[in-house]
Amino acid sequence: MCFSCFSQFRPRYKRLVDDIFPALPQDGLVKSNMEKLTFYAVSSPEKLDRIGEYLYQKASRDITRKRDSYVKIAMEAMDQLLVACHSQTLNLFVESFLRMVQKLLECSEPELQILATQSFVKFANIEEDTPSYHRRYDFFIEKFSSMCHNNSPDLFIRDGIRLAGIKGLQGVIRKTVSDDLVENIWEPVHMDKIIPSLLYNMQNPRYKVDSEEKDPTVLAESCFRELVGRASFGHVKSVIHPVLRHFDLHDLWSSKLFAINCYRLIMFSIQSQYLYTVVESLMIHLDETSKLSSKIRTNIADVLSKIIAIAAGESIGPTVLEIINSLLTHLRTSVTRQSTNNMTDVDEEEKNYQEALISALGEFAAHLPDYQKIEIMMFIMSKIVQSKAVMAFSNIDNRIHLICLKSLLMVCSKYTSIHMTATLPQSFLDPLLRCSRAFDSQIRLLVQNVLHTLFDRHGNGTKFIKPTLEFSLLNFAYEKCSRSDTIFMSKHGPEIYASLCESLEHKNNSIDNVEAVYKTFALLCLELTSEETIGDFFHALINIQDLALTNDSLPHVLKYQLHTIVICLLSLAAYIHSINSLQELVNTIIKTRKEVKALHLLPDLCIHYEVLPEHALPKGVLLDQIQLVECLNHAGIDITSKNFPLVHRHSWVESAPISSLSDVSFLEFSSNSSSPSIERKYPHEDLTFEAMKQVLSENVDKQREQEIVRGVQIFEQYKSLPFTDLMNISNRNEEDTLPYKLGEIFNKLNTDSNLRSPIRYDEQKECYKPKLESLFPECFVY
Amino acid sequence: MEDYKFLFKVVLVGNAGVGKTCLVRRFTQGLFPPGQGATIGVDFMIKTIEIDNEKIKLQIWDTAGQERFRSITQSYYRSAHALILVYDISCQPTFDCLPDWLREIEEYANSKVLRVLVGNKLDREDREIPTEVGEQFAQRHNMYYLETSAKEAENVERLFIQIAAELMEQARCKELPRYEIGSESIDQNATTIKTKPCCNN
Ligand SMILES: Nc1nc2c(ncn2[C@@H]2O[C@H](COP(=O)(O)OP(=O)(O)OP(=O)(O)O)[C@@H](O)[C@H]2O)c(=O)[nH]1
Numbered sequence: 005m006c007f008s009c010f011s012q013f014r015p016r017y018k019r020l021v022d023d024i025f026p027a028l029p030q031d032g033l034v035k036s037n038m039e040k041l042t043f044y045a046v047s048s049p050e051k052l053d054r055i056g057e058y059l060y061q062k063a064s065r066d067i068t069r070k071r072d073s074y075v076k077i078a079m080e081a082m083d084q085l086l087v088a089c090h091s092q093t094l095n096l097f098v099e100s101f102l103r104m105v106q107k108l109l110e111c112s113e114p115e116l117q118i119l120a121t122q123s124f125v126k127f128a129n130i131e132e133d134t135p136s137y138h139r140r141y142d143f144f145i146e147k148f149s150s151m152c153h154n155n156s157p158d159l160f161i162r163d164g165i166r167l168a169g170i171k172g173l174q175g176v177i178r179k180t181v182s183d184d185l186v187e188n189i190w191e192p193v194h195m196d197k198i199i200p201s202l203l204y205n206m207q208n209p210r211y212k213v214d215s216e217e218k219d220p221t222v223l224a225e226s227c228f229r230e231l232v233g234r235a236s237f238g239h240v241k242s243v244i245h246p247v248l249r250h251f252d253l254h255d256l257w258s259s260k261l262f263a264i265n266c267y268r269l270i271m272f273s274i275q276s277q278y279l280y281t282v283v284e285s286l287m288i289h290l291d292e293t294s295k296l297s298s299k300i301r302t303n304i305a306d307v308l309s310k311i312i313a314i315a316a317g318e319s320i321g322p323t324v325l326e327i328i329n330s331l332l333t334h335l336r337t338s339v340t341r342q343s344t345n346n347m348t349d350v351d352e353e354e355k356n357y358q359e360a361l362i363s364a365l366g367e368f369a370a371h372l373p374d375y376q377k378i379e380i381m382m383f384i385m386s387k388i389v390q391s392k393a394v395m396a397f398s399n400i401d402n403r404i405h406l407i408c409l410k411s412l413l414m415v416c417s418k419y420t421s422i423h424m425t426a427t428l429p430q431s432f433l434d435p436l437l438r439c440s441r442a443f444d445s446q447i448r449l450l451v452q453n454v455l456h457t458l459f460d461r462h463g464n465g466t467k468f469i470k471p472t473l474e475f476s477l478l479n480f481a482y483e484k485c486s487r488s489d490t491i492f493m494s495k496h497g498p499e500i501y502a503s504l505c506e507s508l509e510h511k512n513n514s515i516d517n518v519e520a521v522y523k524t525f526a527l528l529c530l531e532l533t534s535e536e537t538i539g540d541f542f543h544a545l546i547n548i549q550d551l552a553l554t555n556d557s558l559p560h561v562l563k564y565q566l567h568t569i570v571i572c573l574l575s576l577a578a579y580i581h582s583i584n585s586l587q588e589l590v591n592t593i594i595k596t597r598k599e600v601k602a603l604h605l606l607p608d609l610c611i612h613y614e615v616l617p618e619h620a621l622p623k624g625v626l627l628d629q630i631q632l633v634e635c636l637n638h639a640g641i642d643i644t645s646k647n648f649p650l651v652h653r654h655s656w657v658e659s660a661p662i663s664s665l666s667d668v669s670f671l672e673f674s675s676n677s678s679s680p681s682i683e684r685k686y687p688h689e690d691l692t693f694e695a696m697k698q699v700l701s702e703n704v705d706k707q708r709e710q711e712i713v714r715g716v717q718i719f720e721q722y723k724s725l726p727f728t729d730l731m732n733i734s735n736r737n738e739e740d741t742l743p744y745k746l747g748e749i750f751n752k753l754n755t756d757s758n759l760r761s762p763i764r765y766d767e768q769k770e771c772y773k774p775k776l777e778s779l780f781p782e783c784f785v786y
Numbered sequence: 787m788e789d790y791k792f793l794f795k796v797v798l799v800g801n802a803g804v805g806k807t808c809l810v811r812r813f814t815q816g817l818f819p820p821g822q823g824a825t826i827g828v829d830f831m832i833k834t835i836e837i838d839n840e841k842i843k844l845q846i847w848d849t850a851g852q853e854r855f856r857s858i859t860q861s862y863y864r865s866a867h868a869l870i871l872v873y874d875i876s877c878q879p880t881f882d883c884l885p886d887w888l889r890e891i892e893e894y895a896n897s898k899v900l901r902v903l904v905g906n907k908l909d910r911e912d913r914e915i916p917t918e919v920g921e922q923f924a925q926r927h928n929m930y931y932l933e934t935s936a937k938e939a940e941n942v943e944r945l946f947i948q949i950a951a952e953l954m955e956q957a958r959c960k961e962l963p964r965y966e967i968g969s970e971s972i973d974q975n976a977t978t979i980k981t982k983p984c985c986n987n
């Protein structure tokens with residue numbers, strides 16, 4: 005250095021600068037002289053760059069000589085000049101100002117680093133007229149990020165430096181965020197430093213001061229929010245990607261609470277049009293982490309479930325189904341994975357994962373308007389149908405089924421059903437009922453649960469968990485069945501009841517299945533029966549009793565359970581609709597059952613009964629149809645004109661396109677019309693417009709019509725016989741175990757999708773061909 | 787007027803506990819820190835040295851070896867002029883990880899970056915990696931090789947001086963990767979060679 009040679013010719017600006025330094029460093033900046041310097045700088049801005057350079061030189065020398073007090077004074081002077089200068093001239097000065105800041109940041113003294121950051125923040129808050137495109141902030145981002153990780157054993161220093169680092173980053177962000185040309189802060193090379201630095205400070209809060217000035221955690225959080233909030237299109241991913249990476253590396257998914265809080269923060273800070281991007285990125289990340297432990301995946305899915313609702317409000321149209329579809333895809337992948345793993349502990353985790361995904365689905369659906377929920381329900385239903393078409397009969401298929409139904413149940417549980425016509429349009433009801441007759445008992449159970457959530461509009465569900473005869477204490481909440489619901493029930497009631505009855509025909513029905521069907525019936529009775537439609541309800545009960553009496557393939561336990569729910573439901577109907585005569589009939593039956601010790605025909609349902617099958621049905625314990633009709637007539641309810649059994653027929657024919665299986669139909673018929681004394685009219689004889697429409701709408705083919713004609717003949721024939729005789733005949737007619745076998749096959753078919761839907765049938769028959777053709781060659785003459 | 791003519795960025799990488807921080811501290815502060823804790827994130831040190839009467843400022847970024855800081859540490863590779871890859875000669879696993887580190891360097895650093903392999907803890911008696919093995923590895927991967935002891939201050943000075951000398955040589959031949967765009971950058975002296983007059987005003 006050769007300063008000395010110039011000392012006597014020192015230019016004015018140098019003298020002014022020199023004068024601001026006191027003789028004794030502890031005296032601090034010489035204020036009056038600083039004013040002079042400022043005045044000079046403002047009036048001769050062309051000298052600013054030299055002033056800046058000279059101050060920088062002096063400070064550099066003082067740093068080397070460890071004269072920190074002078075360094076601070078130099079910095080202070082620069083701060084003041086920075087603020088005093090007009091923005092047009094600032095550019096000239098900023099260069100040396102920033103070099104000064106950098107110089108101080110390079111020092112190891114914490115105090116100087118903190119001081120430098122403060123100056124930097126002051127600079128960052130100044131709005132410059134003309135951005136300097138050549139200015140680079142790499143070093144500052146690098147250094148501030150490093151400071152964010154300070155690990156000094158002295159906590160005071162550690163916090164101080166970390167706070168400074170965060171403030172510095174905040175400054176860089178503010179300075180550059182509005183103009184990508186200045187410095188594209190969103191570049192990965194910057195975001196990969198900034199994001200982890202902020203998150204690192206957020207992830208382990210040491211204390212709860214709740215002050216940005218003192219707590220790095222709080223400051224980092226607010227800085228993070230600001231950054232996320234400023235991200236515009238194209239930048240969102242630059243923020244999200246490092247977040248995911250940091251979460252993976254620091255195993256932050258495991259500290260669930262933090263992960264959820266952090267993601268909530270993102271969701272609440274991000275511009276609402278990008279909410280979906282966050283959700284999407286998490287789902288993509290689930291794909292990417294598919295090789296990781298399912299525990300991590302579960303946690304990610306959990307986070308997803310906690311934030312997805314926030315996105316729901318902003319999601320519209322296709323995005324909604326996209327999200328649902330993606331969740332379903334993940335579920336399906338998980339099911340497939342599960343079946344390839346075949347390890348039970350893995351399965352357990354995988355199950356948690358699935359549950360988390362389903363709850364995400366539910367959370368999402370819960371925050372959508374009701375009409376979209378119905379769309380989603382139908383969408384999920386369509387997925388069930390598809391899944392079956394792809395992988396018929398397989399175990400995986402069944403599991404996918406179950407998982408989809410669980411998802412469906414979740415969505416349904418978030419839906420408030422008001423009018424049944426809106427809740428259950430034909431296109432939703434049809435596949436749902438089809439599933440309700442599936443061979444897999446778990447699937448049937450889930451469908452019943454779905455029906456429960458849809459039917460139970462007044463929260464009575466819990467009162468119907470177990471069949472009971474005591475209703476007076478249950479305090480039901482219900483309204484009179486509305487006109488529109490009555491129309492719904494007169495149109496769809498028969499098919500619903502028919503499916504419920506049919507679902508009871510499976511010999512693999514567990515007590516849960518029976519109780520679930522009971523609950524469905526009970527809810528239907530409470531919510532959806534009116535004087536006009538109650539007849540169908542009673543017919544269904546008669547059908548159940550008939551089923552228990554005539555279907556020998558059913559285990560005895562199941563039969564007793566069916567008898568029990570019939571009496572319970574009868575009693576419920578009497579109670580709800582205040583039909584005293586019916587109540588008396590019920591009471592008589594109950595009394596008889598008690599007297600003859602037929603307790604197996606009374607609630608509660610049991611898994612095991614002591615009674616011997618041959619002593620199971622003593623005289624007088626059954627519901628007599630004549631008496632039922634009579635006592636209903638007495639109450640002014642006429643159930644004789646209903647065509648219920650026929651509809652049950654329909655469902656059978658329909659579910660089996662192989663309609664040459666006349667034996668089965670025949671048997672069914674006989675069992676359904678086992679009370680010959682009741683005058684039942686066939687729709688063909690009693691041609692109402694409704695009945696006509698129904699017949700037409702159900703795509704009747706010739707074979708089926710013939711079938712019906714045959715059925716009518718049989719029906720007519722048996723009409724005159726007494727009940728017990730009829731029973732014997734029908735039993736005799738159950739040649740060997742054929743019906744049972746057929747039933748089983750049909751159940752299998754039912755499990756499997758769209759046999760009923762004519763469009764699907766074509767693709768379906770390819771895969772069923774081998775099996776069916778070999779069994780029923782005659783059906784395959786197309 | 788700057789107080790240095792060259793500025794080089796040196797980044798140290800390698801497994802946790804191989805002695806990166808100790809090397810840097812030995813070099814910058816001349817001491818062997820007792821009970822050195824694991825580095826968190828990235829540490830920064832500066833040291834100005836003189837070679838051939840030229841002042842050279844070394845910006846040293848000492849990264850954490852722990853896996854969990856990988857994303858932030860990697861982001862520092864990009865702007866490095868030199869990368870010092872350190873392993874512990876008394877710890878086979880730290881040597882076995884070298885290929886992984888090279889892969890990372892390949893992915894994140896400039897292809898022209900000067901790479902130096904350092905086998906540290908030379909003072910230890912329980913050596914597991916013979917010098918030749920380290921040397922061969924370095925040769926195979928086109929790296930400089932040096933064995934050091936931060937504890938005994940062996941080869942530490944030499945390591946950084948040689949790196950600086952090499953970088954200076956490269957800079958003179960303009961081979962050095964340039965990170966700062968524009969001559970007016972605040973880091974202008976890092977890569978551009980200017981003969982500054984002693985007193986320019
Ligand atoms: N014997 C011996 N021990 C050393 C030497 N260098 C470092 N150590 C010891 O090795 C341990 C780790 O040293 P650090 O410098 O913290 O290692 P590091 O590579 O910075 O580790 P991270 O920061 O976690 O990546 C400390 O206990 C040091 O005392 C050396 O040259 N010889």
Ligand SMILES: [Mg+2]
Nearest residue numbers: 806807824825
């Ligand atoms: Mg270290």
